[in-house]
Amino acid sequence: MSTSHIQTLRAMLREEKGVILPGAPNALAARIIADLGFKAVYLTGAGLTNMHLGLPDLGFMDLSQVADHVMAIRCVIDLPLIVDIDTGFGNAVNVTHTVRILEQAGASAIQIEDQHAPKRCGHFDGKELISLEEMVGKVRAAVDTRRQDLVVIARTDACAVEGFEAAIERAGRYIEAGADVTFVEAPESLEDLKAVPRRLMAPQLVNLVLGGKTPIIDEKAAAEMGFSLVLYANAALQGAVHGMLSTLSALKEKGVLDERAVTSFAERQRLVDKPAFDLMGARYAAHAARDNGQRRT
Template structure:
């Protein structure tokens, strides 16, 4: 598999302009993100758990499921893809296998975090962390396991569990172990946001959770602070939930729904987004001639 998407991500990071990175929970969402002109996307573990299992973000997805969805997304978009691998599905040895599998599936960068398994969403309460030394071992295993240059994102949830200074201290250790991108989850103030890029020497990812603990910050301001990627991991999912509730409520209350309502995408738009015209052309190309 060509690895151009990894080099493209490296170039985006080097530009230091707060690239907006929406999250996708499935391949259709990934297609929409690409179609709208975004430059990178994120396979969200929380969104995957919510959308496909109907469960909260409490560590219910396994590696095989994550690999399958990474492959599905990579099959339909060429954008840089950052994959949320939670705690890496075990110890350092397991992390090595996780990196190998996800790199082969088409990840451009793979994120691992320092929570105790099973993890919980960084904007929930009650996070527990593994020792910093254990996470450093996981980062080293991730770096050693990669073969095609996939980037390693180290996330710490220490802001919630141990405080901001502890989060910075932990992240320094992860960077020394080889992490390419730093992800300090759930800082609570604008002052903390400003400090993170000043204190850490590698590219930074900022997570904007609609309704979460971190103050929503415009991407231009985030870029001026020094953040390279501005993640909206589940804005598409939350928008889809609102859209489904609105359309289905209309159907329930009125007994019918058509395109004139404006509450759904058109049938034609749906087919365009899944690339049906290309498959129609291929069907015509490979059709058996009459009488053959």
């Protein structure tokens, strides 16, 4: 498998600021993100849990489920793919297995966090952290295990538990352990948000959760602050839910729907690349017909 998507991501982190990173809860969402011209895709753990299992983001996904979705997405897009692995599915030894599996599945980067399992959404209350030393071990395990220059992103949820200064200290230690990018989750003031890229000597990711705890800033402001990646992990999911509620409410109320109320049938087929499969089918049907004709003669 080509690993050019990893080098594309590394170049992006070196050379660009304020890159919008939409989250995808499944392969169709990833196709739409690519179709619209975004530069990278984030496989969201919360979105995957909500969409695939219909459950809240409380640590219900396992490694095999995540790997299946990574493979599905990698089969349909060439963009860099950043994969949320929550707490790494266990201790540092388990992290080594997670990294091997997801590298082979097609991840460009993994993002691991310092919550105690089972984790909670970064914008939920009641989070608990593992020790700094244990998380440093997990980061080192991920860095030591990678074989294809996979990007390692270390997230800390310390803002809500130990305070902003502790979050900066933890992120700094994760950089020392080899993390390529750090992600200080849920700073609650604009002042703290601005301080993150100024105080940490590695590329930074900011997570903008619609309805969450972090102030929402635009792409230009994020770039000026120094953030490399601007994550909207579940904007696509929330938009899809909004569309489903609107469409299905209209169906229930009126008892009938018009195609004008939804994405067209033709557009749905285009987004899943059906014309390419039609051409493929015609090509191989022609080969089969020619081969049958030759056998008869």
